[in-house]
Amino acid sequence: MLWPGTLIGAGAGFFIASIPGAMLGALLGQALDRRLQLHSWAHLLERIGARPVLRNDELLFVLLGRLAKSAGRVTDRHIEQARLEMRQLDMAPAAQKRAIAAFNRGKSGSDSLRGYLLRLKAQPHAAEGVLRACWRMILADGQAAPQQRELVVLWGGWLGWPRQRVLALGGEHGARQKPLATRSGTYQQSLMLLGVSDASDPEQIKRAYRRLLSRHHPDKVAGTGAGPAQVREATEKTRELHQAYALIRERRGF
Template identity: 60%
Template sequence: MIWPATLLGAVIGLAVASIPGALLGGLLGQVLDRRLRLQSWAALRERLLPGAAQRDEWLLFVLLGRLAKSGGRVLPAHIQQARSEMQRLGLKAEEQRQAIAAFARGKTGRDSLRGPLQRQQARAEMLLRACWRMAWVDGQVDAAERELLNLWGKWLGVSTAAQAQFSDAYAPPRGPLVSTASNAYQRALNLLNVTADAEPAQIKQAYRRLLSRHHPDKLAGSGATPESVREATEHTRELHQAYDLIRQRHGFR
């Protein structure tokens, strides 16, 4: 942990008034560090540089980008889920462009998130629910995703019990798709309406057709209820899972 204002105060004080100045500068800097919760140089830059501060309204998409990249590779399902969140929030074209830029920035992992999150405790549930939806979009939450979510929950002041409730709300239902490998594969084939001997081109075509038909973006502007959007999002996630399983079994990209 680095106390940037403490170090800067000590250095400036040393230059101005030797050792007594360094002690006084360090003491004043420590007060500033504690009051502003500055624990890194990045946090100090957020306070001092106008362009470095995180715009709170796009913080959600920075978080989603960080989550999507935490496993090493951003999947199409992650991108679709980010678009679903834009739809859920009713973002217009320019707002969507800014959200996409925030998502891309989140993938770099360069942003210091502790300060921005601590300022967003009033929106904690909304942020974490969206993050759990993203984490579960590929059907599982890996260790890196869970570690991030637990850390963000701590900074947002959310209890472990509440985090478990958010996770359970978006975990895929237990059923035949995950009961055994053979049952999962057969259900995936049924979901895409293809046979085990189908060619890769046929499987891809069936997947894209169903994805286009059932994607929640299709509900945009139709006055659909939140429940309908959620059902469409769930069905889209099942299609992603089914296609990934079949693709891996058949060995094509």
């Protein structure tokens, strides 16, 4: 990993006082790196431009925002998945605001992420958690676009994961998804899930969807004192409802 302050300090010190100057400059530069958390040239450029360096929780949502946008358009299901990630992390209101800002920042695609991920490589559990969250975001829309898959493979490489291992992790998450209301499911299954029929008008379908979403919302379930397993079930149910409603809307054209 390149520490910009250390390298700049060593170079400047060598120019001024040869090897002793380089050693002193490197020590001073290292102190600056640690104080400003400069672990890549991209971070140095961010500091020069007065752009804040990303925290670990912000990094996650920048990645999720970039993945969502890389498919071409950020959908409601992408946004809901980001909210589910916030809830699973039990984020306080202030942290949620930072996460939302980071998600929007990720959509711009302007951050250099390599240095951040190389640093995270030293934390294997955190690295795996990030990759799992990335796959959940990719699959929130029902299928992985090629550009999304290549992005997460690239990031996995920076985190020390070989390509096949990253793809296998995606397959593991894909297998967990129930195909009830995806394109491989059926329109009739989606209607049954929402408790409506083909004769129901759009407003009836919307009301049924919102009612069920409110009933099974993970926040509401968690508020009743339910355990982690029940919250996960509610999260999966919410995903199914989103997929069913999206399929019905596409089929009915509203």
